[in-house]
Amino acid sequence: MTTIHDVARHAGVSAATVSRVLNGHRTVDETLAGRVRAAAEQLGYQPNILARNLRKSQTNLWAVIISDVNNPFFTSLVRGVEDVAQQAGYSVLLCNSDENPDKESSYVTAVLAQQIAGVIISPSTRSESIAQLVDGSRAVVTIDREVSDVDTDAVLVDNERGAQAATAHLIEQGYSRIACITGPNDVTTATSRLRGYRDALREAGRPYDDDLVRFSDFRETGGKQAMADLLDSGVRPDAIFATNNLMTVGALETLAERGVGVPDPIGVVGFDELPWADLVRPSLSTVAQPTYEVGRTAAQLLLKRLENPAEEYTTITLSTKLNVRDSSRR
Amino acid sequence: MTTIHDVARHAGVSAATVSRVLNGHRTVDETLAGRVRAAAEQLGYQPNILARNLRKSQTNLWAVIISDVNNPFFTSLVRGVEDVAQQAGYSVLLCNSDENPDKESSYVTAVLAQQIAGVIISPSTRSESIAQLVDGSRAVVTIDREVSDVDTDAVLVDNERGAQAATAHLIEQGYSRIACITGPNDVTTATSRLRGYRDALREAGRPYDDDLVRFSDFRETGGKQAMADLLDSGVRPDAIFATNNLMTVGALETLAERGVGVPDPIGVVGFDELPWADLVRPSLSTVAQPTYEVGRTAAQLLLKRLENPAEEYTTITLSTKLNVRDSSRR
């Protein structure tokens, strides 16, 4: 293995100069710099990243902490992060927290121990982990969910507007008893989307009825149960707005099992695009989030933060897009 | 930050002894060991992983090099790897090669430079990258595709049997002009699955007709085009066996666009399970691969290899499962 000293000897300079040239630090005489670059090239020199890491007490790694790579919402987000990271010379560590605060916290500990440069995290409900990261002076960007108590850069999506558009669309299609299956009420995405739903009802002069709302868990089984419950409880909804992709799937399962027709008698719109929304019959109306863009944007914020740790924190909110398909059109 | 020396001083021993105790090396007097552990506990000592990495010229990182996290086939595989890795104290770097040998090779270079401990890779067609990894004496496990020339541990799936079962099922359902849309003929998964298709025809005493076979690219657009081509070319297939998930989606798109009914007049079976196979109408018959298990198994092989680099190479072949649903039942 060729080291920086080999290059130095070969170029007739000191190791420090080689380091300066290769890292673009300070100004180095062009003649020397040329000799160094030539020597490095000739010897096929590859800097030892581990040594650099130790010296700088920092790795060239990012961690992305999400609840589950199996959720298509996250895969394309991860993809967006990775594309930016790679270009900037960082590698991406993948951490699945499974919405489990303990698992999340154990990853945070690992991140701190590994001296990861930066973290992009979709936080679970507790904010301690985030605080821990910020205290450990890691660059942190939160995505998807808002965190109170702790200041960080953040990339969010306009959940309220998205939910409002979805609900307004159902109203406009003539549905009158629109139910909402949302997530846990301590998760901001769940409450924002519920708020959008309520706003749309109010704007249309429709009553808001608690009986038509179910707080579930953002999981498939939860959506399935909530849907069954809505059908069984006698509230007779004629449309469903489900606030994430997994619960939408669950709701559809119940409807299919019971032989209830979509969009008639029951219309469906789900939050989150699904790769197969166009393929199902009827095709599924969704509120699409720009997931790849969320990942890209978060990565860019992280990059900025690493370059300039003192800068003001930024929150970027991206827009959703309502994709009207057959499941809500009658 | 507390270092190993702090612990040593606090326990009244040398740093070397602390290291030995904490790594379980050699035999250390139980009294001293106890003092060391107590001191470490008390000071909240966390070993500096970066220093250890440098010293050992190796990280506690694994890389998973796949073509694209957006493909559900890979997400659950990655999940399987991560679950094992985390338990064993490794972290997982995610690398999307996009089936692009250059990108793959650039990741391999990065892996070598980062001194990653082990690599799990779904190799593109060229085997140079694998050779490079093996030469660089990284522990390597290949998955999904067979690699000639280079010896590694491997986890495969019984593609031939899976394809055969799918085709036999179509025959049994009374389809007589069964087409096959397969991948590039330099990719082993494509050729194995085609072989299975052919075997099934032969066993049933059916003719094998080149005109009913299309070599495509394992992508959605490729499957879409191949399907269109089959419909337009006058060969009049009455069933389709598509050899991966993305091409199955493409084929279904063409069928939907043209208003061709499934399973009548055309039956469809796809290789690879899809999370929504049950949700589409008609539900989609698939050859399911145990993707999570593939990931788990690969990770376990990697672990073994790291423990004992000299061991014989193993290839583990897992079985597929035919999930018969409505798209192939008439």
Next chain:
DNA sequence: CTGTTAGCGCTTTCAA
């Protein structure tokens, strides 16, 4: 602008 020097914190010979 360049070189010397001093570590980063750990593991692992080597000698006791």
Next chain:
DNA sequence: TTGAAAGCGCTAACAG
């Protein structure tokens, strides 16, 4: 069984 000491390869403070 234990400790002293060396050094992994790099960067950055300092001196020239």
